[in-house]
Amino acid sequence: MAAAPVWSVDPRTGKQREQVAVEATAEEVDTTVTAAHAVRAALADRTVRAAFLRSAADGLDAARDHLVEAADAETALGPVRLTGELARTTYQLRAFAGIVDEGAFLDVIINHPDATATPPVPDLRRYKVSLGVVAVYSASNFPFAFSVAGGDTASALAAGNPVVVKAHPDHPGLSELVASVLRRAAARHGIPAGVIGLVHGFEAGLELIRHPLVAAAGFTGSVRGGRALFDAAAARPVPIPFHGELGSLNPVLVTEAAAAERGGEIGTGLAGSMTMGVGQFCVKPGLVLVPADAAGDGLLKSLTDAVSDTDAGVLLDHRMRDNFVAGVAERGGLPGVESPVTPGAGGEHTVSAGFLTVPAGRLAEEGAYDLLLEECFGPVTVVVRYADRDEATAVLSRLPGNLTATVHVSAEEAAGQGLGAEILAELTPLAGRVLVNGWPTGVAVAPAQHHGGPYPATTSTSTSVGGTAIERWLRPVAYQGVPEAMLPAELRDENPLGLPRRYDGVLER
Amino acid sequence: MAAAPVWSVDPRTGKQREQVAVEATAEEVDTTVTAAHAVRAALADRTVRAAFLRSAADGLDAARDHLVEAADAETALGPVRLTGELARTTYQLRAFAGIVDEGAFLDVIINHPDATATPPVPDLRRYKVSLGVVAVYSASNFPFAFSVAGGDTASALAAGNPVVVKAHPDHPGLSELVASVLRRAAARHGIPAGVIGLVHGFEAGLELIRHPLVAAAGFTGSVRGGRALFDAAAARPVPIPFHGELGSLNPVLVTEAAAAERGGEIGTGLAGSMTMGVGQFCVKPGLVLVPADAAGDGLLKSLTDAVSDTDAGVLLDHRMRDNFVAGVAERGGLPGVESPVTPGAGGEHTVSAGFLTVPAGRLAEEGAYDLLLEECFGPVTVVVRYADRDEATAVLSRLPGNLTATVHVSAEEAAGQGLGAEILAELTPLAGRVLVNGWPTGVAVAPAQHHGGPYPATTSTSTSVGGTAIERWLRPVAYQGVPEAMLPAELRDENPLGLPRRYDGVLER
Incomplete structure (x- = not known):
């Protein structure tokens, strides 16, 4: 049987551009994973790893114009957004x-013998080691930042793990280019090319998650695809951690006082956030609770004006376009749902932004309206009009887990210790990131970031963005009674590497 | 249908002592979990939690004699061991x-806005919050330390989660007693009794893992039972973290030089470790690589002497006794396997300790001898005789994941930077704790401890013993752009609670 071709497709026309690869067979997946596994020792030295990551960033920056052009041809995300996304990606690396370099992630803890403990404590020294080969499933909507050289790859390499990437079919050509930049950077530091494997094809993705030498996986994509891979990871003879980001509604609550104070501004801000990147962000606000009063009406007026002004846009592929058109039509067809600006098909290859409204009462109980509680990828949001706080709370209590939850409050609420804190406490169980008076789109790369949340936002309690993402790809090991000469340098008393650590209960920095 | 009775059984006679409870129905599990869920707010205050944990420890200590007697009647572990285990349990609480109190586990990270980052960083503040109701599945072999008031319960409560315990059928009476001590301690701090739920019955355990309000689970037990619960946790509409400790062979490698230097001492030490607690420790050394030379023969001689001197013992229940007798017979019947001291049935209710030997070559490839690579609960170990380091390495490479891996080296090897470190590096991938010149039995409660390891040792990368066990029951949340007045005290700039934290990149302690 001939190998299935992998085509690069232009989303602006739906036409095939060129064949860039073939889908990997089971044997090829095995070869790729085995090559990655053989490279582990080359990543053992932290100095080499750090230098490799910096060379990778330099290599990507040097190839910027070429990479942005290649990405735009396959994703239609536009050079401005893509240039920014590439800068974010190299910043992340x-x-x-x-x-x-800092080494705090090693989480070094040293305990000397303590006869007063129950039972007595022997000499114990703990730090974290890499897991092995990490499988990374690329996202469609971030061809740089959540793909071949994205956050999962950067954090997995940082932790000392070789990576095998399953390319997303929406940008296979770019994936090959980026992988070759990473491999050249690796070669500069004596790291074999196997450190970055790349496979194409749906079946190859399943083979990958089932491969005995794959030790963990990261995924960014749909609930359906992610759950299938999560299930496969859990069903293995040796189950492995599967860190999947599957879907999120990203609820926003606008209080009555906030709507009264600055409803117009909030409406305009919402329009910008929900249409940004043609609504293709995982943190797009997909459900917005707005008071069913005059101030809420004012908010909707400004939302209507701003969304009406939005140009039609091209989605990442035509399947997404079809799903969007069908999804908004089905939602808009529910009795009582209105479409102040109707979302749907634009030109032959584009979609138009819009939004729907529904009274909060419709969402109080399980039923047909639950469709409105499912993510709809693309430039649409659902505005839920609530009569009072109890109605708003009832809707929030019915939501699945989210990446983000946002509240817009008035200046008085923000300053009052009681009410504001109470609202924050109500939103915290819903999400991994909680915002006040902001918009969830835009996920900063920072140590305090958390990009994850209760299922289906993520399948684990970890983050895919920010410094703590490295924790995904490590496991602790404790050494007991090991003579100094046998200890790794990281665990020696004299701390030759100057690592932050917890030393007999004292936090040393 | 009448509720199924739960009997307390005397393992020394196999006779029922008394009926202590009935198995929980699905409705009763629901009631118990719902009551636990309702208690979350009562655990929100860290000061209250810490005081509750200390009162729980005081309550258990005060009831010591009664509890030890109750535990011994159901487990036959003996008052000395049980008194020590109870002390360990209260130390742990x-x-x-x-x-x-210290609050480092909250992992506070604060980033102020930074316009120089790509993309710019807003005000972000992250810490960890509790998950919700935690299900704890008790162990048979540690009626105190890994049961109702054991490590999973202590760490889950410390993290702010109510707990529902599935009692182990080997000590249902003790489980009820301990739960009532914990509830009285809770009441002293205004925490409702629902904070410690307790259910009996196999079916109740399955209902528990499937309950929508259960947010995570901890388990200590067999591969079969643990895997079934792991699978159920993964198959839920909303999957939850399942931290299971399922089984471990705990390999020990004795180098040729170590055997030559002190083979006799090692043989005696091994006998003590493998027969301790009638071989019912999860860290019992179950596979020992000994050189096939005269020094190795000497080691086996001292092992033979010491094991022959061991009294017959009572296992935790008669099913375990039957499994042990059948398991050692099946292993001992493999061609080429010898039994210098034959393990098996002792008196009517006891078992005799023993050990088997097998040439390393038999384990080089998949086959019938793989049975020797499976844990056999009870006082038996398998001694693998190896001709050279390659043969030893070949056997180690075939092992499933372990809680511990141990090496005995000579003084010269311990002092030599090269060889000793190399052996340590070879053992590290096998286990969560690596020991040199010691025995794995005895798991200290310390910040640097790690009691976990690659599957099937554990189903996650976390630990069930030591300070970092608290991480199992938390998830991070980031707050973005939250006005000071709305922020939890833990995340305020002025640090009113004096928490260790990472503040704009600086580690503050």
Whole structure:
């Protein structure tokens, strides 16, 4: 049987551009994973890893114009957004190089013998080691930042793990280009090319998650695809950690006082956030609770004006376009749902932004309206009009887990210790990131970031963005009674590497 | 249908002592979990939690004689061991109270806005919050330390989660007693009794893992039972973290030089470790690589002497006794396997300790001898005789994941930077704790401890013993752009609670 071709497709026309690869067979997946596994020792030295990450960033920056052009041809995300996304990606690689240098992620804890403990404590020294080969499933909507050289790859390499990437079919050509930049950077530091494997094809993705030498996986994509891979990871003879980001509604609550104070501004801000990147962000606000009063009406007026002004846009592929058109039509067809600006098909290859409204009462109980509680990828949001706080709370209590939850409050609420804190406490169980008076789109790369949340937002309690993402790819090991000469340098008393650590209960920095 | 009775059984006679409860129905599991869920707010205050943990420890200490007697009647572990285990358990509760006080586990990270980052960083503040109701599945072999008031319960409460315990059928009476001590301690601090739920019955355990309000689970037990629960946790509409400790062979490698230097001492030490607690420790050394030379023969001689001197013992229940007798017979019947001291049935209710030997070559490839690579609960170990380091390495490479891996080296090897470190590096991938010149039995409660390891040792990368066990029951949340007045005290700039934290990149302690 001939190998299935992998085509690069232009989303602006739906036409095939060129064949860039073939889908990997089971044997090819095995070869790729085995090659990655053989490279582990080359990543053992933290100095080498940090240098590799910086060279990778330099290589990507040097190839910027070429990469942005290649990405735009396959994703239609436009050169401005893509240039920014590439800068974010190289910033991220360098940030992880800094994290590798600092070494706090090793989480060194040293306990000397303590006869007063029950039972007595022997000499114990603990730190974290890499897991092995990490499988990374690329996202469609971030061809740089959540793909071949994205956060999962950067954090997995930083932790000392070789990576095998399953390319997303929406940008296979770019994936090959980026992988070759990473491999050239690796070669500069004596790291074999196997450190970055790349496979194409749906079946190859399943083979990958089932491969005995794959030790963990990261995924960014749909609930359906992610759950299938999560299930496969859990069903293995040796189950492995599967860190999947599957879907999120990203609820926003606008209080009555906030709507009264600055409803117009909030409406305009919401329009910008929900249409940004043609609504293709995982943190797009997909459900917005707005008071069913005059101030809420004012908010909707400004939302209507701003969304009406939005140009039609091209989605990442035509399947997504079809799903969007069908999804908004089905939602809009529910009795009582209105479409102040109707979302749907634009030109032959584009979609138009819009939004729907529904009374909060419709969502109080399980039923047909639950469709409105499912993510709809693309430039649409659902505005839920609530009569009072109890109605708003009832809707929030019915939501699945989210990446983000946002509240817009008035200046008085923000200053009042009681009410504001109470609202924050109500939103915290819903999400991994909680915002006040902001918009969830835009996920900063920072140590305090958390990009994850209760299922289906993520399948684990970890983050895919920010410094702590490195924790995904490590496991602790404790050494007991090991003579000094046998200890790794990281665990020696004299601390030759100057690592932050917890030493007999004292936090040393 | 009448509720199924739960009997307390005397393992020394196999006779029922008394009926202590009935198995929980699905409705009763629901009631118990719902009551636990309703108690979450009562655990929100860290000061209250710490005081509760200390009161729980005090209550258990005060009831010591009664509890030890009750435990011995159901487990036959003997008052000395059980008194020690109870002391360990209360030490552990107090240690977690200290961890709650210190607050490092909250992992506070604060980033102020930074316009120079790509993309710019807004005000972001992250810490960890509790998950919700935690299900704890008790162990048979540690009626105190890994049961109702054991490590999973202590760490889950410390993290702010109510707990529902599935009692182990080997000590249902003790489980009820301990739960009532914990509830009285809770009441002293205004925490409702629902904070410690307790259910009996196999079916109740399955209902528990499937309950929508259960947010995570901890388990200590067999591969079969643990895997079934792991699978159920993964198959839920909303999957939850399942931290299971399922089984471990705990390999020990004795180098040729070590055997030559002190083979006799090692043989005696091994006998003590493998027969301790009638071989019912999860860290019992179950596979020992000994050189096939005269020094190795000497080691086996001292092992033979010491094991022959061991009294017959009572296992935790008669099913375990039957499994042990059948398991050692099947292993001993393999061609080429010898039994210098034959393990098996002792008296009517006891078992005799023993050990088997097998040439390393038999384990080089998959086949019938793989049975020797499976844990056999009880006082038996398998001694593998190896001709050279390659043969030893070949056997180690075939092992499943382990809680511990141990090496005995000579003084010269311990002092030599090269060889000793190389052996340590070879053992590290096999286990979560690596020991040199010691025995794995005895798991200290300390911040640097790690009691976990690659599957099937554990189903996650976390630990069930030591300070970092608290991480199992937390998830991070980031707050973005939250006005000071709305922020939890833990995340305020002025640090009113004096928490260790990472503040704009600086580690503050």
